[in-house]
Amino acid sequence: MKTYSLERLEKLCKQRKVWKAQGKRVVFTNGCFDLLHPGHITYLQDAKTLGDVLIIGLNDDASIRRLKGDARPINPLDDRAVMLKALKPVDEVVAFSDDTPFNLISALLPDVLVKGGDYSADNIVGADVVTNAGGHVTTIPFLAGYSSTRLIQKIIALDA
Numbered sequence: 001m002k003t004y005s006l007e008r009l010e011k012l013c014k015q016r017k018v019w020k021a022q023g024k025r026v027v028f029t030n031g032c033f034d035l036l037h038p039g040h041i042t043y044l045q046d047a048k049t050l051g052d053v054l055i056i057g058l059n060d061d062a063s064i065r066r067l068k069g070d071a072r073p074i075n076p077l078d079d080r081a082v083m084l085k086a087l088k089p090v091d092e093v094v095a096f097s098d099d100t101p102f103n104l105i106s107a108l109l110p111d112v113l114v115k116g117g118d119y120s121a122d123n124i125v126g127a128d129v130v131t132n133a134g135g136h137v138t139t140i141p142f143l144a145g146y147s148s149t150r151l152i153q154k155i156i157a158l159d160a
Contacts, residue, residue, distance in 0.1 A: 012055070012094055013107055019053055028110035030057030030101040032064050032148070033080050034073045039146030041087065043116060046140045048089035050112045055092040056084055057101040066099060074152065100125040109133045117141035 019026055027050045033040055048054045058081055064073045073080065081093045096104045105113065105126030113130040117139050121127055127137040 009094060009104070009107060012092060015092075016108055016110075024053055025051030025111045026053045026055060026108070027051035027112040027114060028055045028057065028101075028105060028108060029114045030059070030096070030104070031116075032059045032068070032073060033084055034064065034075055035148040035151050036083055037146045037148065037151060039143040042143045043140055044084075044087060044089045047114045050114060050138065053091045054089050055094065055108065055110065056090055057104045058084065058093050058095045060095045060097045063097055063099055074148075102126050102129070105129055109135065111135050113137045115139055 016026055027047055029044075029047050033056070044054065044056075058077065059067070061073055061077050075083075077095055081095065084090050084093050094104065098104075102125050106129050110130060112135060113124060113126055114137075115124050119139055121137045121139065124137055124139075130137055
């Protein structure tokens with residue numbers, strides 16, 4: 001699955017215009033989604049209820065290493081993209097290589113920008129771009145007890 005290229009982003013931006021002309025509401029979220037767990041699934045299901053089309057901006061491997069260290073990601077980009085794309089709520093997955101999805105958000109201009117409950121609307125990257133374009137920014141609470149980092153720590157403890 002080819003998740004990132006300038007050509008792919010251009011096609012997705014053109015498709016975004018089609019969806020807008022059809023009156024569809026585009027929702028965008030982003031993350032690493034390194035080890036999928038029930039928290040991710042619940043979050044994505046909730047995000048999809050905010051609109052008609054859910055696009056996920058997926059950190060590429062290099063950006064995850066910069067954010068989380070050399071031991072991450074556990075799963076490479078193409079594997080993470082395939083798993084996400086297979087989920088019912090997810091319509092599109094597009095990778096990005098920057099440390100933040102700002103450029104991706106600026107290009108796509110979603111109607112709704114959503115992040116997990118550990119963010120506040122004033123510190124969500126791209127919030128100003130989305131609101132200035134007439135969009136909405138919101139957060140969704142996390143399902144308690146789930147995180148990729150916690151899963152990795154549990155696996156390491158089992159191996160010790």
